[in-house]
Amino acid sequence: RVLLPLNRATRGFQRVTQGDFGLQVDASGSSETTQLVGSFNHLSARLKVLFDLIGRLQEGSDLDQTLGFLSREFQGLLRIDWIGVLFLTGDGQTMKLEAGYLDGEREIAGKPMYRLEGTLLQRAMAAGRPLHIEEMARTAQENPAFVFLRHLVARGMGDAVFLPLTERSQSPVPGILVFSARQAGSYDPAQLQLLNNIAQLVTHSFGR
Secondary structure, three states: OOHHHHHHHHHHHHHHHOOOOOOOOOOOOOHHHHHHHHHHHHHHHHHHHHHHHHHHHHOOOOHHHHHHHHHHHHHHOOOOOEEEEEEEOOOOOEEEEEEEEEOOEEOOOOOOEEEOOOOHHHHHHHHOOOEEEOOHHHHHHHOOOOHHHHHHHHOOOOEEEEEEEOHHHOOOOOEEEEEEEOOOOOOOHHHHHHHHHHHHHHHHHHHO
């Protein structure tokens, strides 16, 4: 009852260390063993998503392919209902929405421009770390200058993270990668730290 499930978990760890990322182990057994194996399976699934992400980014995929991959496959790490990237324009005063994906499908709506000064976009660029925007609807309503935030609210989004792509993360083109979810409270501190850790990885791909 105890040793057989533990042996299965041990063999699972060994296979993951050999590169079999994403392996899932049978979680039957005692409650303690079930909890241990459940944690292992969660970790293994997250490792597979991360290594798939690294592989895709190193392939030199274009911007649309990278965003599409993130919108579809990154769900194993955090909730994404809308994802998009904005780049700073040559005048340094505006940002252009280069591409956006809603529910895994690319939005075809031109490339709108957004003023930078006095906005959350500017705040995220200055901070150089993920900016978490909660209570999006109220924040957008109370701040007329937050035009891009209203863009997200109009699409039904309730929670968002602005991930700056700056010189600090070795980005040749300053910009912001935006993750957004319909449900408020979708992003916890651990997920924000994860986004901060992968910022440089994503930045290199966007730079290419």
